[in-house]
Amino acid sequence: MTRDTTAGPAEAVTCTALAYTFGETRAVDGLDLSVREGEVFGLLGPNGAGKTTAIRCITTLLPVPAGMVRVFGHDPAAERMAVRRLLGYVPQQLSADAGLTGRENVVLFARVFDIPRRERADRVAQALAAVGLADAADRLASTYSGGMVRRLELAQALVSAPRLLILDEPTIGLDPIARTGVWDHINAVRAVTGMTVLVTTHYMDEADQYCDRIGLMHRGRIQALGTPAELRQGLADRRRAAGAPATDPLPTLEDVFRDIAGSGLDDQSGGFRDVRSTRRTAHRVG
Numbered sequence: 001m002t003r004d005t006t007a008g009p010a011e012a013v014t015c016t017a018l019a020y021t022f023g024e025t026r027a028v029d030g031l032d033l034s035v036r037e038g039e040v041f042g043l044l045g046p047n048g049a050g051k052t053t054a055i056r057c058i059t060t061l062l063p064v065p066a067g068m069v070r071v072f073g074h075d076p077a078a079e080r081m082a083v084r085r086l087l088g089y090v091p092q093q094l095s096a097d098a099g100l101t102g103r104e105n106v107v108l109f110a111r112v113f114d115i116p117r118r119e120r121a122d123r124v125a126q127a128l129a130a131v132g133l134a135d136a137a138d139r140l141a142s143t144y145s146g147g148m149v150r151r152l153e154l155a156q157a158l159v160s161a162p163r164l165l166i167l168d169e170p171t172i173g174l175d176p177i178a179r180t181g182v183w184d185h186i187n188a189v190r191a192v193t194g195m196t197v198l199v200t201t202h203y204m205d206e207a208d209q210y211c212d213r214i215g216l217m218h219r220g221r222i223q224a225l226g227t228p229a230e231l232r233q234g235l236a237d238r239r240r241a242a243g244a245p246a247t248d249p250l251p252t253l254e255d256v257f258r259d260i261a262g263s264g265l266d267d268q269s270g271g272f273r274d275v276r277s278t279r280r281t282a283h284r285v286g
């Protein structure tokens with residue numbers, strides 16, 4: 001299918017009034033979201049904001065009980081396989097097998113995605129090279145560092161050449177150098193393929209540096225949307241209007257986050273699920 005190039009970027013992901021409840025908990029509560037083709041969109045929010053639940057609806061892992069989701073125009077409920085073929089997904093939890101080599105891990109994903117047998121070895125090698133693991137490809141994943149495991153999971157997601165890469169906390173538990181390494185590899189692939197990226201992260205500096213646009217999610221919906229600069233300037237303008245001196249420094253993205261999530265940030269962070277997911281990632285091949 002060709003697309004009208006005069007029409008501006010296509011929508012990679014659209015959610016309209018998406019809602020998802022777990023019993024009494026409204027995890028996603030009327031989410032409106034639009035991710036443009038080619039951009040890096042960051043979904044930020046405190047623990048429990050509903051980010052992972054929304055992502056699981058987009059990736060077809062959860063149904064869409066209320067509202068609408070489209071991935072490049074496809075309905076995840078009606079066209080599950082079509083949607084899955086378009087996306088690469090790196091979940092929060094461990095998806096690499098410590099008992100296999102890096103290469104074997106990526107081959108598994110190549111099989112799942114039905115990459116033809118004659119192309120498979122080349123595509124796997126390309127995906128491993130794209131994340132800087134060519135030299136370590138034949139080592140067991142159990143010998144990898146946390147950063148290498150995360151890059152291996154990236155290779156698993158990239159082997160199908162997705163148009164949309166979805167990353168749920170891709171750098172949680174990694175040291176700053178490993179975090180930069182993960183992003184450098186993502187951006188190198190984007191530079192070649194123009195792939196769209198939808199990412200959740202708790203690291204404000206990372207969101208500021210790598211995301212074209214950010215949606216701040218709180219209580220199941222987007223509460224603020226814009227480029228990092230627009231979000232910072234918006235808070236500066238609100239503060240000025242409330243009487244803050246013009247000499248005040250420009251707010252950081254963390255200030256914006258706290259302004260929106262308020263005390264919820266402290267109340268909701270550090271719960272069992274968060275600790276568990278952080279540890280799972282930090283000790284992923286232990």
Ligand SMILES: Nc1ncnc2c1ncn2[C@@H]1O[C@H](COP(=O)(O)OP(=O)(O)OP(=O)(O)O)[C@@H](O)[C@H]1O
Nearest residue numbers: 022025027045046047048049050051052053054274
């Ligand atoms: N399987 C589940 N069963 C019951 N409640 C759940 C389940 N998964 C999530 N929730 C609840 O839904 C709400 C949203 O959770 P979700 O994991 O989507 O948030 P999140 O923004 O991704 O948080 P985090 O940053 O901690 O990953 C929370 O209140 C959470 O406790």
